[in-house]
Amino acid sequence: MRDFIVAALVFGSLPYIFKRPWFGMVMWIWISVMNPHSQGWGFARDFPFAAIIAGTMVLSILFNRQKFRMPLTAVTGTFLLFIVWMCVTALFAIHPDQVGTQWIKVMKIMGMTIVVAMLVTERRHIEWLVWTVVVSIGYYGVKGGIFTIRSGAQYRVWGPIGTFIDGNNEIALALIMIIPLMYYLLSLIQHKWGKRAMIASMLLCGIASIASYSRGAAVAMAAMMFFLWLKSKNKAVMGSLLVLCIPVALLIMPEQWHARIDTINTYQEDDSAMGRINAWRMAFNLANDRFFGGGFEIYDPDVFHRYAPIPEDVHAAHSIYFQILGEHGWIGLWLYLTLLILTWRTGSWIIRNSAKLPEFEWAANLARMLQVSQLGFMVGGAFLSLAYFDVPYYLMVAMVATRVLVERGLRDVKPLPVRRAPSVFAVPPPTTVPDDEKARNEPV
Structure with missing residues (x-):
């Protein structure tokens, strides 16, 4: 029973791996680290699941539009x-x-x-x-x-x-x-x-x-x-x-x-x-x-x-x-x-x-x-x-x-503009006097 479960999971995942290569990464790590097929007692123990997943991953990367x-x-x-x-x-x-x-x-x-x-x-x-x-x-x-x-x-x-x-x-x-x-x-x-x-x-x-x-x-x-x-x-x-x-x-x-x-x-x-x-x-x-x-x-x-x-x-x-x-x-x-x-x-x-x-x-x-x-x-x-x-x-x-x-x-973080505090020694800018104000202040 365990052998068939592992086989079903692996072969059922292949279409998803071919469409989404990163899903193959999950399956590869699972099969290579956990070795779930080693928990079976039949054909799964020696079946090349890892090679099948790896081959599907490589093909998926080669034929995928995204460049990896x-x-x-x-x-x-x-x-x-x-x-x-x-x-x-x-x-x-x-x-x-x-x-x-x-x-x-x-x-x-x-x-x-x-x-x-x-x-x-x-x-x-x-x-x-x-x-x-x-x-x-x-x-x-x-x-x-x-x-x-x-x-x-x-x-x-x-x-x-x-x-x-x-x-x-x-x-x-x-x-x-x-x-x-x-x-x-x-x-x-x-x-x-x-x-x-x-x-x-x-x-x-x-x-x-x-x-x-x-x-x-x-x-x-x-x-x-x-x-x-x-x-x-x-x-x-x-x-x-x-x-x-x-x-x-x-x-x-x-x-x-x-x-x-x-x-x-x-x-x-x-x-x-x-x-x-x-x-x-x-x-x-x-x-x-x-x-x-x-x-x-x-x-x-x-x-x-x-x-x-x-x-x-x-x-x-x-x-x-x-x-x-x-x-x-x-x-x-x-x-x-x-x-x-x-x-x-x-x-x-x-x-x-x-x-x-x-x-x-x-x-x-x-x-x-x-x-x-x-x-x-x-x-x-x-x-x-x-x-x-x-x-x-x-x-x-x-x-x-x-x-x-x-x-x-x-x-991606855009630096905020730096606002400098005015110096106590700064010279104030000259004041602009409007023309009509100048006319009123001129002597007749």
């Missing part, structure tokens, strides 16, 4: 350079015969990010993007939160199989990223029960993230909540809610959860943590030895034997930063960090300049929450191999599109 272009900014320019550099490093990969599959996967993500950036041109498109990301990931958060409450948090929460977020660590970070976005959407909802449903969803997503038993997610959650309070307009209310909710959440978690989190203080005794550090050292040594890095697919015994302090302890990078460093070298890491910094600075620019335009208050609120989401990703991503996770790139697009709208609003 990606805005050229410092962020998008750096993004394009990053893509080019990844292609270059793939040519000089340690295992050139093995990088093809991963390169195609990454280029699909980057290519569709460009397509999404071309289509997001209005406020409604930006909010559709945010809503789609929230619903796609929030579905698993709400379900996982309910499961945690029913089971007494005795079991871990996992993500959908075969996706970027299938692991407990990955789904936890994804949920942390959408909680600030849900807070932004909360400000847009007018209906009382809609607000209550969104608040409940935020709490359930938070519970599901904690119940993943992920130590990296626990650190990211703490950073995200602090920054959420810092960026919130109602700091007193937000602070009170956090003070009330955090102790309750910690109290309901079982003893094994606390034992798991406590290992952060004794990471030297934890094989998993030391394995990650070994992988980080391997990436560091590899980048120092090879200018172009190792390319994709470097996590194997051969590479670890050459560059890792403990050759037999083979692990994935478990860090977006060391993942980029090992695969694309120091230049790749510099481009990636520059992309993150420029995206952050774009949000700061939006917040600063939206103060001049009351009608763009929504843009400032969105930029704040996008920054909080990015911070959660940057902190949690330090412990996960999610450098090519598509959601951060979609949120980057939302940030860029919001800035473009604010810039357009600033250009």
